[in-house]
Amino acid sequence: MSQISVYEGIAKGLKAFGTEVVFGLPNDELLLMHAIENQDIEFMVTKDQRNAVFMATGYALAAQKLGVCVVGKGPAVSNTITGLLEAHAQSCPLLILSSGTSTGSYGKKKAFQEADQMALVSPLVKWSHRLESKESLGWVLRKAVFLATQGTPGPVYIEIPENIGSQQLSGDFPDFSPLTISKTMPDPLSFRFACEKISHAAKPILLLGGGCKWMERRGVLEMWAEQLGALVLVTASGRGSFHEEHPLYGGLAGLYVHRRVKTLLQEADLVITLGSKLEETALFGWEEQLQTKEIIQVNINEEHFHLDYPSLCLIGDVECVVNEMLAHTKNRAPHLEWVREIEQCKQAMLLDKAESKHGESRLRVADLLKELQACLPANSIYVHENGLQDMWSYFFPYLGLAQEQNAYVPSEQTSLGFGACAAIGVAKAKPLQPVVAFVGDGAFNLFRSDLSTALAYEMPLIYVVLQNGGYGWLDFQHVNTGRKEGSRFLHPHFSCTESRHPKLTVIPLHKREECKQVIEQAWREYERKQVVVIEAMVSVDDVPEPLTKLHGDFPVKELM
Structure with missing residues (x-):
């Protein structure tokens, strides 16, 4: 041997x-x-x-x-x-x-x-x-x-x-046979108690966290939401676990929640959280209301439960729990008035988006998102950063995922540069789906050394880089503290990339009316196996409305 x-x-x-x-x-x-x-x-x-x-x-x-x-x-x-x-x-x-x-x-x-x-x-x-x-x-x-x-x-x-x-x-080679992975379920008594709570709820909400993205069978969460007649919200990391064109989907929770959804949050009588640690941004501005709600939390890890809120905590695999819940709550009829409220709320959100048109030629991030969805294939994957203006993509319905789409985002750590780098890994895992990284120029600058990695391995990608001169979020905070010495964090006259490579295409984007043409060009270059960088010149004051009231470490969140 x-x-x-x-x-x-x-x-x-x-x-x-x-x-x-x-x-x-x-x-x-x-x-x-x-x-x-x-x-x-x-x-x-x-x-x-x-x-x-x-x-x-x-x-x-x-x-x-x-x-x-x-x-x-x-x-x-x-x-x-x-x-x-x-x-x-x-x-x-x-x-x-x-x-x-x-x-x-x-x-x-x-x-x-x-x-x-x-x-x-x-x-x-x-x-x-x-x-x-x-x-x-x-x-x-x-x-x-x-x-x-x-x-x-x-x-x-x-x-x-x-x-x-x-x-x-020496001797026999180590045994590396496939490992058996088991899945856990809550104890029967707690599970029955949860089913009873669900059966008595008239206005339930499902809050889906990142743990839901590990479910092997697609469509189960949609089936259960329809059975319950529940408003469905996701955390940022849970995005992609639920079909966003579904009439019961209401967008992201917490910091990113739409103003029209806030009324539904007040009316809800049961909140079921699945696979979420309920970190600060997921609960942003909703903390006091949660103290008055019935809550069921489902997590596989006991450390991930948020114990500041009175809850029934079920320790178990999310997919196993949901599959069992489908069987045990199948006779529950959804409350049609609540379902109508949810559907009317979503229609109003979509109408708000349709009416939010700007007459000026200046490029707006919302317009860029609209054209990306219109011009790119329906199975595109979005990889996000979490700077100032890339957060537009977190505010539904400015970006809405179709049934075959997915999104990958930084965690609550919001590590700058994660999305730009992770896009390479995502593209490697999903070679048949276009990957679009939606990033700020500060994050892209941290990633830039590994742009050459994507080029060396000939991995087609589209980077939409929002150029406002550097660290827009910090400059936004700086200006709102009333300091008089001007910008400290922006350097608007540098290019995201000066590299010249036969597999790299850099396309500038300055005006709103150029959006469609630029994105169509980007797609043609992507089909030629190019790494495409769209340098979108945006203004630092183009910020989602809820974020205009936030300064520092979100001190005014209870007032939002």
Whole structure:
């Protein structure tokens, strides 16, 4: 029996667990990267470790499978921290494989690039482990993959000392047979109690979080909403879990809720939250009202329940719970008056959008969103940032997803540059669907070093870059504090990209009447397998109306 190294064993294990692509920057000796490529796994070399983690996160979320990232040691690991913070907040199944100081030198603090990498990453991962011997490889890799994907998904970290990675495995090769992932259900008594609450509710609301996006069967949430006659709202991370053209869909919750939906929130008598941590932006301006509502929270992780509100908390897999609820509440007739209110509210929202026309030639973000939806295929995927003007895309119905569409957004951490980088991972996971990244120029600037990664791997993408000169949100805050010295955060005379590459097309967009033509041109270039950057020149005062009242850390939210 021929021997293989630990690095080769890791690569074989990744292959056995279904890994098709790995993102990252390897250590200097490149042995793990070569071993991975020898298993016919694509290794996408990035320019920045943080961006690599962002890409792997985007891939994992879109593919709904484990993302894998390989980095070196010391500063290479510290560069992943922002990415790990985002992956942790996204509950994303991610495996980080790093190099580590050799066992003979570790702890002396004399080795090149030696750092306490475990201490750096441990707060942000479900499990971290430094490989202590070649014999432990089998159980370590199995446990890492199991924990990353079991229960609430999340990132895990394995550190491979450089001397162990090159050692030869002896004896039988580790068993990397497929892992069985189980799903949990709430206890029967709590489940029956929840069904009783639902049966007595006249005006229910379903609030769908990011956990709903992991449901394997599409259409179940729509079926249950129709059965309940419920208003459906989503958190930003839950977007794409529910068909937004459905008459019961009311848009995003919290910070992004439409003014017409606020009346329905006041009338509701039951709120059912599915797969959401109910973070601050999801509840923004609604906190006091929730204290008076009946609430049922469903989460697979007990740490994700928001216990500031009186709730019935069901611990279980969202899809399992919804499927059981469909069976147990099938005899419940929806209250038609409530359904009519919801449908009338949605019609009024769409009418508001149709009437919000501007006579001027200045480019508006709302007009840009309208033309994107009109000109691009109905299965396009949107990847968002969370700056000042890209938040227009969070305000339904300015952007509404068709049935075959999806969206991927930053978590409540709103890590700047995540969406621009994650778009590469999403495009890798969904090669048959166009991916459109809707980003501000501040975020795009942080991503720019890895624009070359998309070009090198010939991945067609469309970047819509909203150019207002840099950090529009900070400048907006600065102006609203009454400071007199003018702009501090905007530099309006720089281009998003000055790169020239045969696979890159940069298209300027200045006026409203140019929108349709520019987007149609972008699509033609995308079909030629180009990376397309639309440089949309927007004004910093083009802000969604609810955000004009927010300054600092949202101090006036209770008044909204």
